[in-house]
Amino acid sequence: MKLITIILIFFLINLSKSQSCDKFLEKFKDSNKCIQMSIAGSHILNQAIDTYKGNLKYNNVTNTLEINGTLTNLQSYESICIDGLYQPFSAMDSFIYKDFKIFSNGTLRINNVFFANLVCFPNDDFVYFKLNNFLYSLSMRAYSSCPILYFGEACILSTPPPTTTPTTTPPSNYNIKFENTLNSQWEKNNTLFYQFTTILQNNENYAFSSIEIVNDGKWGVLEAWNLNKLENGNYGFPGYVSKIEPKETFTFGFVSTIRNPSFTIKSVIKA
Ligand SMILES: *[C@@H]1O[C@H](CO)[C@@H](O)[C@H](O)[C@H]1NC(C)=O
Numbered sequence: 001m002k003l004i005t006i007i008l009i010f011f012l013i014n015l016s017k018s019q020s021c022d023k024f025l026e027k028f029k030d031s032n033k034c035i036q037m038s039i040a041g042s043h044i045l046n047q048a049i050d051t052y053k054g055n056l057k058y059n060n061v062t063n064t065l066e067i068n069g070t071l072t073n074l075q076s077y078e079s080i081c082i083d084g085l086y087q088p089f090s091a092m093d094s095f096i097y098k099d100f101k102i103f104s105n106g107t108l109r110i111n112n113v114f115f116a117n118l119v120c121f122p123n124d125d126f127v128y129f130k131l132n133n134f135l136y137s138l139s140m141r142a143y144s145s146c147p148i149l150y151f152g153e154a155c156i157l158s159t160p161p162p163t164t165t166p167t168t169t170p171p172s173n174y175n176i177k178f179e180n181t182l183n184s185q186w187e188k189n190n191t192l193f194y195q196f197t198t199i200l201q202n203n204e205n206y207a208f209s210s211i212e213i214v215n216d217g218k219w220g221v222l223e224a225w226n227l228n229k230l231e232n233g234n235y236g237f238p239g240y241v242s243k244i245e246p247k248e249t250f251t252f253g254f255v256s257t258i259r260n261p262s263f264t265i266k267s268v269i270k271a
């Protein structure tokens with residue numbers, strides 16, 4: 001923290017030593033490149049955070065860097081509450097601009113309205129500008145083709161959204177999948193209880209004869225069927241299971257107070 005303060009003071013003292021951005025902008029004057037740009041700003045009075053991301057291309061006729069596609073603006077003002085946590089920068093509430101330019105004289109224009117002058121430090125490792133009480137830093141990098149922004153553009157879900165069958169991702173150390181089906185739920189003593197049937201699938205390329213699943217707060221098991229409670233409180237296979245072959249499944253059931261339980265495997269023993 002102290003170091004950051006010292007660095008900040010150093011930067012502020014050295015503002016007068018900053019120079020024009022000719023050299024910095026010169027590096028991006030190539031019409032065959034796509035220039036990815038990000039801007040992050042903090043409001044000097046209310047501490048709001050304002051961010052922009054977009055791909056630029058150099059127009060060799062007008063000598064300007066122009067937005068290729070759209071510029072996405074996400075702000076900490078636009079926040080939503082998900083799972084009990086404020087999520088700032090809600091992409092649903094993003095602002096999309098089609099006009100963004102950086103002129104060769106270092107002036108930047110957002111949405112035809114806002115103008116600001118870029119300031120570059122001598123070795124170009126810090127480029128900043130001030131606008132509407134925000135202090136912004138800007139960075140750019142040239143690519144042969146436009147990289148994805150990962151900043152509010154449309155995407156396709158790689159997994160189906162959770163329905164009544166929440167599916168937990170396999171733990172990283174073992175490729176063993178657990179698929180839960182919620183059978184019923186009830187309330188008792190102001191607590192909600194959930195009863196699940198779970199299909200375990202062996203996606204490893206080996207068979208295993210034994211498993212130890214950790215009884216932790218993410219699973220929250222209170223009682224189980226087709227699983228044996230071990231002396232240390234974790235759970236394992238009942239005696240009649242000899243081995244689970246690759247791709248084979250095994251079904252068990254349990255009651256938990258967790259709505260979306262997940263499993264941690266402590267160990268397996270190869271058959
Ligand atoms: C401007 O860029 C285009 C490609 O986008 C190129 O064909 C043209 O020769 C360039 N003109 C100059 C003056 O560099």
Ligand SMILES: *[C@@H]1O[C@H](CO)[C@@H](O)[C@H](O)[C@H]1NC(C)=O
Nearest residue numbers: 103104105106107108115117
């Ligand atoms: C830079 O150029 C733009 C476009 O020609 C102009 O609007 C702006 O005022 C210029 N900025 C400075 C600092 O001269």
Ligand SMILES: *[C@@H]1O[C@H](CO)[C@@H](O)[C@H](O)[C@H]1NC(C)=O
Nearest residue numbers: 032033034057068069145146
């Ligand atoms: C600009 O974006 C379009 C698609 O929106 C893409 O086809 C094109 O290659 C991009 N320009 C550059 C210079 O990468």
Ligand SMILES: *[C@@H]1O[C@H](CO)[C@@H](O)[C@H](O)[C@H]1NC(C)=O
Nearest residue numbers: 187188189190191192193222
């Ligand atoms: C009900 O909840 C209270 C406090 O949460 C606890 O003291 C009590 O033992 C619970 N009763 C039963 C039957 O679980």
